[in-house]
Amino acid sequence: xxxxxxxxxxxxxxxxxxxxxxxxxxxxxxxxxxxxxxxxxxxxxxxxxxxxxxxxxxxxxxxxxxxxxxxxxxxxxxxxxxxxxxxxxxxxxxxxxxxxxxxxxxxxxxxxxxxxxxxxxxxxxxxxxxxxxxxxxxxxxxxxxxxxxxxxxxxxxxxxxxxxxxxxxxxxxxxxxxxxxxxxxxxxxxxxxxxxxxxxxxxxxxxxxxxxxxxxxxxxxxxxxxxxxxxxxxxxxxxxxxxxxxxxxxxxxxxxxxxxxxxxxxxxxxxxxxxxxxxxxxxxxxxxxx
Amino acid sequence: xxxxxxxxxxxxxxxxxxxxxxxxxxxxxxxxxxxxxxxxxxxxxxxxxxxxxxxxxxxxxxxxxxxxxxxxxxxxxxxxxxxxxxxxxxxxxxxxxxxxxxxxxxxxxxxxxxxxxxxxxxxxxxxxxxxxxxxxxxxxxxxxxxxxxxxxxxxxxxxxxxxxxxxxxxxxxxxxxxxxxxxxxxxxxxxxxxxxxxxxxxxxxxxxxxxxxxxxxxxxxxxxxxxxxxxxxxxxxxxxxxxxxxxxxxxxxxxxxxxxxxxxxxxxxxxxxxxxxxxxxxxxxxxxxx
Numbered sequence: 001x002x003x004x005x006x007x008x009x010x011x012x013x014x015x016x017x018x019x020x021x022x023x024x025x026x027x028x029x030x031x032x033x034x035x036x037x038x039x040x041x042x043x044x045x046x047x048x049x050x051x052x053x054x055x056x057x058x059x060x061x062x063x064x065x066x067x068x069x070x071x072x073x074x075x076x077x078x079x080x081x082x083x084x085x086x087x088x089x090x091x092x093x094x095x096x097x098x099x100x101x102x103x104x105x106x107x108x109x110x111x112x113x114x115x116x117x118x119x120x121x122x123x124x125x126x127x128x129x130x131x132x133x134x135x136x137x138x139x140x141x142x143x144x145x146x147x148x149x150x151x152x153x154x155x156x157x158x159x160x161x162x163x164x165x166x167x168x169x170x171x172x173x174x175x176x177x178x179x180x181x182x183x184x185x186x187x188x189x190x191x192x193x194x195x196x197x198x199x200x201x202x203x204x205x206x207x208x209x210x211x212x213x214x215x216x217x218x219x220x221x222x223x224x225x226x227x228x229x230x231x232x233x234x235x236x237x238x239x240x241x242x243x244x245x246x247x248x249x250x251x252x253x254x255x256x257x258x259x260x261x262x263x264x265x266x267x268x269x270x271x272x273x274x275x276x277x278x279x280x281x282x283x284x285x286x287x288x289x290x
Numbered sequence: 291x292x293x294x295x296x297x298x299x300x301x302x303x304x305x306x307x308x309x310x311x312x313x314x315x316x317x318x319x320x321x322x323x324x325x326x327x328x329x330x331x332x333x334x335x336x337x338x339x340x341x342x343x344x345x346x347x348x349x350x351x352x353x354x355x356x357x358x359x360x361x362x363x364x365x366x367x368x369x370x371x372x373x374x375x376x377x378x379x380x381x382x383x384x385x386x387x388x389x390x391x392x393x394x395x396x397x398x399x400x401x402x403x404x405x406x407x408x409x410x411x412x413x414x415x416x417x418x419x420x421x422x423x424x425x426x427x428x429x430x431x432x433x434x435x436x437x438x439x440x441x442x443x444x445x446x447x448x449x450x451x452x453x454x455x456x457x458x459x460x461x462x463x464x465x466x467x468x469x470x471x472x473x474x475x476x477x478x479x480x481x482x483x484x485x486x487x488x489x490x491x492x493x494x495x496x497x498x499x500x501x502x503x504x505x506x507x508x509x510x511x512x513x514x515x516x517x518x519x520x521x522x523x524x525x526x527x528x529x530x531x532x533x534x535x536x537x538x539x540x541x542x543x544x545x546x547x548x549x550x551x552x553x554x555x556x557x558x559x560x561x562x563x564x565x566x567x568x569x570x571x572x573x574x575x576x577x578x579x580x
Binding site: 005006008009010012013016020026029030033034035037038040041042045 | 295296298299300302303306310316319320323324325327328330331332335
């Protein structure tokens with residue numbers, strides 16, 4: 001998707017917030033923001049928002065001299081998610097339809113915002129658990145059946161990861177995959193925001209259920225023309241591609257191959273443009289034919 | 291006050307929204323936004339937000355070839371406010387303390403957002419009326435008494451206007467002023483956002499209760515070093531200065547003379563910085579001594 005004019009204030013907001021995670025020096029942040037504005041003055045809005053984000057976050061890393069500003073946050077997210085994993089797994093296994101429950105928790109993992117929330121407590125967690133259990137029941141059963149059956153018959157599955165922490169829930173979901181497909185879990189090659197890289201995927205234990213690969217880029221999404229040949233070969237040859245998170249949706253929603261998108265609608269631009277509501281949990285089978 | 295880093299996304303958001311009031315041509319808006327970003331890349335955040343806004347809105351007017359993008363909105367705001375005026379005046383006169391009630395309505399006028407709201411209906415209006423009546427009772431009586439007494443004893447009062455439409459409520463407030471001071475009502479010299487200029491002040495009938503003057507600038511606030519010598523002479527010689535709206539507060543809160551500020555807190559930056567809450571209705575006697 002193109003970047004909307006409405007994404008611009010949001011990109012500026014994210015740049016300020018991200019910089020504040022690294023430093024409290026407002027002068028240093030202002031100097032960095034001047035470069036961000038210079039970049040935005042020349043940005044091509046034909047690019048999807050995550051591709052614009054790639055340049056913005058590169059400026060942040062370079063100017064604040066921090067190659068991975070979200071490292072601590074990512075670590076905390078993974079630790080919190082790992083601490084919840086046994087309980088979540090129990091809920092998945094004891095549910096009527098473990099595959100659907102695990103799928104809902106994989107989306108829930110996208111919004112628990114493990115590291116960010118200051119009000120992280122039992123109530124928030126149990127609220128999210130409850131929501132995931134409810135959502136699992138609300139998803140279109142026919143669509144879940146289709147995905148289940150495709151996974152069962154697949155020889156090769158490519159799973160596109162999103163944030164650190166969420167990765168743990170992806171693992172719990174993959175554990176419920178039927179069949180015996182070879183599974184590839186793709187992460188970003190270099191740090192960008194709180195997206196999982198190889199390190200965070202391993203910390204989440206994904207190497208136990210999939211082969212972890214990197215996509216060759218540092219974009220909070222998947223821009224194919226900026227991905228590595230190796231990744232692209234997996235992308236083309238996989239029987240199924242499962243894409244997690246809004247960033248991957250923003251960059252792959254016009255892809256030529258069929259993709260299963262799992263994400264929560266996190267912004268009004270996406271909601272209005274595609275006719276969803278803010279906060280919707282989506283399991284989408286993209287329109288493109290295989 | 292200085293412009294906060296948190297004002298930057300808000301300024302970008304306002305620029306996009308303002309441009310959309312003039313044109314639906316997203317390409318034209320994007321071209322304009324590139325200039326906005328170039329400007330922000332060099333902006334001096336030591337300036338208050340309205341002064342940064344001055345340049346941004348000048349870019350919008352120039353690039354979209356529209357010298358007064360908010361003209362229609364301002365006209366509609368004034369018309370709607372005028373239609374409500376008889377009822378408001380009746381409520382003021384029949385209240386226990388007409389001066390305090392009129393003061394509350396003058397602040398209410400700042401937030402009715404006459405032209406913007408699409409859900410403008412009886413319920414919204416009566417809700418605002420009810421709130422103004424409640425607020426009138428909640429204001430610090432001692433402070434209102436002080437202002438009342440100062441107005442009563444003043445020879446010359448300078449009243450700094452804010453938005454079109456709100457101007458009508460300013461008139462109803464001025465009508466309740468005790469004493470016989472000469473009253474000057476200052477507006478912006480040239481159009482900027484929906485701020486009142488001479489035209490909108492006359493449409494609101496302010497010429498019947500005050501002498502309307504212009505401040506020499508096109509800033510959505512009052513930046514003294516950019517105001518005209520004539521305005522400054524009124525500003526210095528007035529016994530009382532009454533300042534309406536957040537924009538005037540942002541630009542005059544560190545002024546060397548005492549100012550009475552009447553406004554509603556419309557953003558989190560102001561709320562957090564000064565210890566108010568978003569939505570607070572304020573009657574502030576500035577700390578600077580006369």
